[in-house]
Amino acid sequence: MISPLGQSFRVSKVFKRCPLEIQGFVFSADLIELSFRKFNLILGMAWLVEHQVGLDCVSKRVTLKVGDGEEVVMVGERRDYLSIVISTMVAEKLVQKGCDAYLAYVHDTSAVSSTAEGIRSVKDFSNAFPEELSGLPPDREVEANIDDDPNRAEFWLENTIRVFDELSCTPEECMKCVVSLLRDSTYQWWNTFVSVIPKERITWEFFQEEFRKKNINQRFINQKRKEFLELKQGRMIVTEYEREFVRFSKYAWECVSTEAIMCKRFKDGLNEDIRLFVGILELKEFIMLVERACKDEELAKQKRKAMIEARDTRKRPMSKSFQPQSKRSKETNLRMTISSEYSH
Structure with a gap:
């Protein structure tokens, strides 16, 4: 589906003929589960036409036709309802048209920054479940550059692209953000590389292509193939x-x-x-x-599972029928045999 903002998304649940009670009258509607947070229910144009709904936006008056010529009238009480949502939607449309937008980043300077070494991992609790662990992770080392590992480089690039798509970033915004994310030798490579490239050629697509050439070699691709x-x-x-x-x-x-x-x-x-x-x-x-x-x-x-249960069921009576006789049972049978022979 496509939202009013032009964003596409996938839906997987449809609830057929759900009852909607309005002032004692019950109306039915087919509802689709959406990820909108600001709305409890959205009734589409098809539903409005089916029930001959009349809208008066000035007086916030809604009229629904019911059988036998009856009408259900609802009047809105809050005139500023959803004003914030409308402003947000307008702002998002302006951003999509190319208007400048600024993202505020708030940093608490009084908070103590955490480091990777300060986070306890499984290897710090070897006495908790030593038998279940086949091995322990090695001591933490300095983070490797992404160009040292094609798998990691590809994973990083794909996730970066996915995040930018979710945020609906423009190619120019993607380019600015991705450069700020580069670290160590990868940043040095890009900084040196673009110094000899005409500025008009440096685009988001160009970065992706050159990044793959640099970090995801043909040997890696052939191996995955x-x-x-x-x-x-x-x-x-x-x-x-x-x-x-x-x-x-x-x-x-x-x-x-x-x-x-x-x-x-x-x-x-x-x-x-x-x-x-x-x-x-x-x-x-x-x-x-x-x-x-x-x-x-x-x-x-x-x-x-059924075959195993059936096989076990067949084995149980057989094992009972052919159980070896106990010592006491054998002695009893022997006395009966001797007594029988003596009587003859």
Whole structure:
């Protein structure tokens, strides 16, 4: 869905025909769960038309039509209601149009700053659960530069991009912020690099491209591509396999160029018992394929559990029928046999 501010977001819950009681009359509405904090309920245009709602914005008067010609009238009591929300929305629209905005950063100078060394970790509590820990983390060292580790560099860049997208930052704002986040040798590299580059070429897209060239080499990409091509479900559950599949797929776009090809490769990596179930349906939508695989995984788990319980049930009566006789039972049988022979 798209909000009035132009922001897109995904919704996953719809509540059908919810009853809304207004002055003793009950109206029904299909409601969607949204992440807005300032509103309890938003009634869309379709609902307003269905109930022939009349709005008088000046007098804050709302009229709803009810059956048999009756009307329900509501009059707003607070004229300054949601004035702050409206101001915020207007301000956000102005920022999106390119107007300057300033973010205030408040720092408490009287507070004692914490350091990484001051935060206690698991290794400081080895006497609490020594048997459960296979090993302890090494002593803290100075934080490595992101260009020393392609994995860390990629993780940092992707998270930075995600945060900027969430904040709806402009490319110019992204560029200013990302430079302020660089540290140590990475900052020195960028500072030296841009000194010989024309200013008009230095853009947010340009930074991302050069950062990847510098810190995420081709050898790393080839290794991740190989891991994707060899990826199988194995001991992972379906959701874990899906997470790894999606994470590595970006290194081999040609192998997932269409959703149908993506589904086929994902299906080929599933364990055989699940693959046989989902293969019959020939699903070509990735989300539906994953959901179906999760259901089949649960069914297979229940089937294995039922087989184990049935096997244990069959073993119990057999073990009782063939229990060895006790010493006292053997002596009793022997006396009965001797007595029988003597009587003959």
